[in-house]
Amino acid sequence: MIALRKTVAAFGLDLAEVAAPGEPGPGRVTIAVAAAGICGSDVHAYEWTPGYAFMAQALPVTLGHEFAGTVRAVGAGVADLAPGDRVTCWPTITCGACEDCRAGRPQGCAARTIIGLHADGGFAETVTVPAANCRPLPPGLPLDVAALTEPLGVAVNAVDVAEVRPGDRVVVLGPGPIGLGIAFVAQERGARVLLAGLDDELRLATARAIGIAQAVDLRGESLEAAVARVFGGPADRVIEATGVARSVTDGLAALRSGGILVVAGIHSGPLSLDLTGFVRSKKQIRAAHDTTAPALDEAIRLLAAHAETLSRLITHRRPLSDGVAAFELARSRRAVKVLLVPDQPDADDPTVSRTRTRA
Ligand SMILES: [Zn+2]
Ligand SMILES: [Zn+2]
Structure with a gap:
């Protein structure tokens, strides 16, 4: 064979x-x-x-x-x-x-x-x-x-790790297959979901085709601006599925105090993080894999x-x-x-x- x-x-x-x-x-x-x-x-x-x-x-x-x-x-x-x-x-x-x-x-x-x-x-x-x-x-x-x-099992696990609850404002970064799955699962659990991509119209169109209404291309708008426009305030949860370290710091900036950010992407570079601001904001970073x-x-x-x-x-x-x-x-x-x-x-x-x- x-x-x-x-x-x-x-x-x-x-x-x-x-x-x-x-x-x-x-x-x-x-x-x-x-x-x-x-x-x-x-x-x-x-x-x-x-x-x-x-x-x-x-x-x-x-x-x-x-x-x-x-x-x-x-x-x-x-x-x-x-x-x-x-x-x-x-x-x-x-x-x-x-x-x-x-x-x-x-x-x-x-x-x-x-x-x-x-x-x-x-x-x-x-x-x-x-x-x-x-x-x-x-x-x-x-x-x-x-x-x-x-x-999809990987996506369900990432949503589990994020402890997404009904009514939560959830930002998903990266409209690849895992990010699309995460957005779908979070929405199924009653969350309000914003899925963001960068110069990624084909995959954002797929997002809309599976019912993710807020699928946004960040070419023309910052993440913080998109989150404020869609949710009227910062996110309760951010789930990252891009593999780009910068998306973790951008995601933290869009997250409310005490909110949870889950890293689900596979990263080839290190993260540079302002730890003092991170501690004072009491935001949580978690990892989801497999x-x-x-x-x-x-x-x-x-x-x-x-x-x-x-x-x-x-x-x-x-x-x-x-x-x-x-x-x-x-x-x-x-x-x-x-x-x-x-x-x-x-x-x-x-x-x-x-x-x-x-x-
Ligand atoms: Zn795989
Ligand atoms: Zn073992």
Whole structure:
């Protein structure tokens, strides 16, 4: 079968022919991939940006951690999944033995690894994963929309970390797939949401298409001015999903005294912060990364309830064999979520769009 692999510790990816998997081992399942999304971290791995050197020891590895599909085979001891089941996957594998794992905080496991970054992932016709990482999908949730589960789970977790409550004035910075998800989830929880981008009209139009009324381009207006105009006062919460350090200081300036700012972007540069002003304002900075089991379950519920709306986050579908070109598209701001679809997807599944057209 073909797979999109990171083979060398340098810029690029290879479309490679790899052996089809044998029978899955004990506790593992093989999934026929229906669709797999290209994530910002996949693009970082493709570009080999600083901070991804940890992957060097895993090479060669098939990328892809946002996927959904149909169980094709189950290994010994797998009781709750059977061939034909439709599933998505939490890509984080924890050690199960450290203090955090034993205390029920698997997201704190320092030994955790990610399917699609440390181990072969979903940019292939099949992927073999621990059964415990699989989540069954409700009927009626199309598999391509279900491929949004992991990024939406990341968004739900960021909203959880921000402790967003009904009526809160929430600013979301960065209209990429995670920021769009955060804005949607916060609005679902009854918050008033302002989503801000910079020179980002296509993705702000996607925001409006999923019901985020206040999607603002900061080309012509400062963040503080936009927040004052929309909310009539400072924000209760700011959630940053840009990866630009400056957006943290801008976000703090738009936040009320005692408000919470959550950093959810992956940053390549340090933050310079006036600590005296920060202390006197009693503002809180928190970090959100990855997701939790309850957040992942909520993401599946939201996708099932709003499948049609949230499918608008998928702006492009590309055959896996066009994967490298699809990565170039994902690097541009001309796309929101790009899905890779195996060239021979599981023929039994009618819920996957076979669209091959180029946008
Ligand atoms: Zn991701
Ligand atoms: Zn652990």
